[in-house]
Structure formats: structure tokens, C-alpha cells
Amino acid sequence: MPLKHKLYFVLAAVHMLMIALYATHFADWGNTGNAATKTLATVGSYTGSNNIFSFFAPGLSDQPYVVYAVKFKDSTEKLIDLKGSSPDFTNRVNNIYGYLTLPEARQVLSASLAQSMLQRYPNAAKIRVAMVVQQIPDIYAYKNGERNIWRFWFQNDFAVNTPATTQQ
Amino acid sequence: MKKIFSRISNLFFTPSSPDTLAFFRIAVSAFALVQLFVLLPDWMWLYGPKGLLPWQISDALSTTNTPSLFFISTHLNISANTTVYIITAVYFFSLTGLMIGFKTRLMGVSAWLMHIILNTTGHFTAYGVETFLHIALFYCAVLPVGCCRSVDSYKKTNQIPSYLITLSVRLIQLHLCIMYLSCGIEKSLGAQWWNGEAIWIALQQDQFHQVNTGWMAQVPLVPKLLGWSTLLFETFYPVAIFFTKTKKIWLIAIISMHAFIAIFLGLQLFGALMILLNLTVFGNHCFPGMFSFNLKKSMTRPGIIKPNLSRQLIRL
Numbered sequence: 001m002p003l004k005h006k007l008y009f010v011l012a013a014v015h016m017l018m019i020a021l022y023a024t025h026f027a028d029w030g031n032t033g034n035a036a037t038k039t040l041a042t043v044g045s046y047t048g049s050n051n052i053f054s055f056f057a058p059g060l061s062d063q064p065y066v067v068y069a070v071k072f073k074d075s076t077e078k079l080i081d082l083k084g085s086s087p088d089f090t091n092r093v094n095n096i097y098g099y100l101t102l103p104e105a106r107q108v109l110s111a112s113l114a115q116s117m118l119q120r121y122p123n124a125a126k127i128r129v130a131m132v133v134q135q136i137p138d139i140y141a142y143k144n145g146e147r148n149i150w151r152f153w154f155q156n157d158f159a160v161n162t163p164a165t166t167q168q
Numbered sequence: 169m170k171k172i173f174s175r176i177s178n179l180f181f182t183p184s185s186p187d188t189l190a191f192f193r194i195a196v197s198a199f200a201l202v203q204l205f206v207l208l209p210d211w212m213w214l215y216g217p218k219g220l221l222p223w224q225i226s227d228a229l230s231t232t233n234t235p236s237l238f239f240i241s242t243h244l245n246i247s248a249n250t251t252v253y254i255i256t257a258v259y260f261f262s263l264t265g266l267m268i269g270f271k272t273r274l275m276g277v278s279a280w281l282m283h284i285i286l287n288t289t290g291h292f293t294a295y296g297v298e299t300f301l302h303i304a305l306f307y308c309a310v311l312p313v314g315c316c317r318s319v320d321s322y323k324k325t326n327q328i329p330s331y332l333i334t335l336s337v338r339l340i341q342l343h344l345c346i347m348y349l350s351c352g353i354e355k356s357l358g359a360q361w362w363n364g365e366a367i368w369i370a371l372q373q374d375q376f377h378q379v380n381t382g383w384m385a386q387v388p389l390v391p392k393l394l395g396w397s398t399l400l401f402e403t404f405y406p407v408a409i410f411f412t413k414t415k416k417i418w419l420i421a422i423i424s425m426h427a428f429i430a431i432f433l434g435l436q437l438f439g440a441l442m443i444l445l446n447l448t449v450f451g452n453h454c455f456p457g458m459f460s461f462n463l464k465k466s467m468t469r470p471g472i473i474k475p476n477l478s479r480q481l482i483r484l
Contacts, residue, residue, distance in 0.1 A: 019342075045234050045284075057361075060360065063373040088297075090375075094375045096220060140388070
């Protein structure tokens, strides 16, 4: 076997080791600021070896959802449930809504979503981004008559060319 | 110890069919093209400069060092919309080239890089399907996936030793094994997968709700069994998929699990990609001869050293 091919085996072993390490949450082990860890993270970003595989794990939490209330310049109002042309687009939008549960990301993400609404409805004077959360009763409570409920979480109001106001 | 070493050696040096890599390449690129067309009507909302998340915001919140559309646009001094159109067009042509195996390496690298650029910009909207597509495109870029059933294989005289084909196949197989093991362990750490609540909640949530499953509340054993079987098939996947007596049932079970996800949770693209990855990577291993149509011809074409000959070369 030529040296080049032996090197391929070594690279494959290193790649596998990285996949295994990151799967065990290597990035959370300790100091992530040093040069070696940063290099590994960058290599991982390109090769896909820096993923943690915690899909639906260890469990599922309540589902966040966003509804938009748009008030137009002629004082008419419209409630909008953002949907795209495919179910996959909706899956992706739901992914953004998941980040809205993080308080530090809430303001900037809801402002971004409001501006995308403004793109769709240029005549809007005011846009409300309201997050609600769907709570599912456990299976035995459901059997006893409880049903899924939507709870208000927060809302951000954006008036065109004026700062946002938040209510929680 | 000697036995273990011998088994590892067998795992990496027993010749594998190059068709596995060819079908992997075709499946991954065809899937990516389908995904591109499915998302195309909403493309600018996902990746456009003024999409759901403006470029400046998605870049500022990005945690990776990979290039984004914003980076390309500012560094190459191209207008924002033109950048999206160019990257999308290059992505499309790269995937098409990769699928037919024309300049496979170049097309693989290009498709992988374009996907990275798009995914860096749209990282807030990306979910499992992008994770696995990124991994799969990386393998299409670096592994000899154009070794057969490609335009290149009819022209090239480059010979690829069978042990490199085997190494490539094992690399993807082991990646899947680590992924399922990790998924199984992480799920088993939560009580929801043991008492059936995870299945119940997933099926009840509006974002996944495809069919009425309220009847499950009358038969709580059903979600419980589904949860247990998920833990079983994911956690023991790395062992069972290589064990002669269980490999067929495991592959069928894991494909059924992904089909369930696609149908009942509405994650059609994710389910389809995982089914394709499992089928192409383990199909021939679990059901020998699965890709064997015209195999004899493809194995003797230029570009591939016959396994037996390659073994002799290794011994030499």
C-alpha cells in the first residue's frame, strides 16, 4: 500500500475519532477557547464531524409558535400564520420559533421576523409578533379529558420607523 | 487479540462493491436536487438578504467560521441578490454533475461548498436534514464516489484499489453507526422515551400533527412500545447491522422508523434522506446483490481494480 493510501487510513481514523468525540458533547467538556479546540471546531464545521445527535432527545418540550398581527395604514387588521409553499418551509420557520424561547435572542429575532412581514405587507403601519406555546397534557391526563392548550408567551410590537415595545 | 485484529482487518480490507458508493452519490445528489426544487419558491425567504432573518443578523449570530452568502457578497463585491442567484445556480449544476458523475470530484467539492455557504446563511432554519446532507456531500467531495456508474468511469483509466473503496464505504457506515448509537443513548437518558410520552407529544404537537392520534390515549402501551423500539433499534444499530442474523431485520426496522417519521411527523425530506442513506450504505451489505444489476460489467470497467486482483496487490 503506498504511503498516500496509508495516510488516507490515518485521516479516516482521525475523522471517526472526531465524530465520536463530538457525539459525546466534546464541545461542552471544558475550555473551548483554546486554539486546538477552535481548530477542531472549524474542521468539524466543514467535514460535518462536529455534530451532536440529540434529535428529540432527551425528550420533547412544549411547541412554540408565532402569530403575526398586522395593522395597515388604513386601520384594517390581519392575523397571519406564516406558511410557505411547502411543508418543509414550515418546518424551517418552526425551527426559528424554537430560538425565540431563548430570552437573549427574542428581541433581535422577533424584529427580524417583523421586518420580513413588512416585506410581505409594505402597507403595514404596525406589526405584532406574538409567541404562543402549545402545551400537551400527558397521555393519562388526556384520557381523563384534558386537551392541548395554547398559552401566551410574549409579544413584541413594531411600528414602522419607531422603536419596539415588549409585553410578557 | 489476534482474532480481534483479524476481524478489524477483514472489516477494512474485504472488498466492497463500488456500486455502494455510486448509488450513495446518485441518491444524495438526486435528493439535494429534489430539496432544492421543493424549497425554490421560498428560497429568498430562507437565503435572501432580506429573508426571514436578514444576512447581517444571521451572520452576527453564526457560531461557525464557514463562509456565508453575506461574506461572499461583500468580499467579491457582488450585489446581494446576484450572489444568491450565482450560488444557487452553481449548487444546481454541481449537483447535476455529481449525479451523472461528470467531473465527479470537482462537482462534489463544489456542491459541498455551495451547501456550506447556503447553510451558514440559513443556519437558523436548518434542521436534521441539513446536518445529514452536509455530511453526505462532504463524503461525495472526498471519497471516490465517481468510481463507477458515472460518466467519469467510462473515460478514466485511474485505478482505485478495492481497499480504498472498502475504507470509503466503512467510513460512511461507521458514521451512521455512531450517529444512531449517540441518538439512542441520548434518548434513553430522558424518561419520555421510556414511558411513551415522547411519541405521544410528538404526534400531538401541531407542527408534526399529520393524523389524529388521540385514540392512543386509550391504548398507552402503543406509544410506549414505539418509544422502546426506537431506543432498541437506535442504540443497538452499530452491533446489529453488522451481525449476520440481525442485519436484515435491523435495516428494515430503521427504514420503517424513518418512514414513520416522514408520514406521521410530516418530516418527509428528513425521513427520505435517512432512508436513502441507510439503503445505499447498508443495502448491499444486508441484502447482497441489491445493486448487482450489471455489476460484473461495472467491476471490469476501467477505474476499478477487480477485488481479487487488488487482494493480490496488497499481498505483494
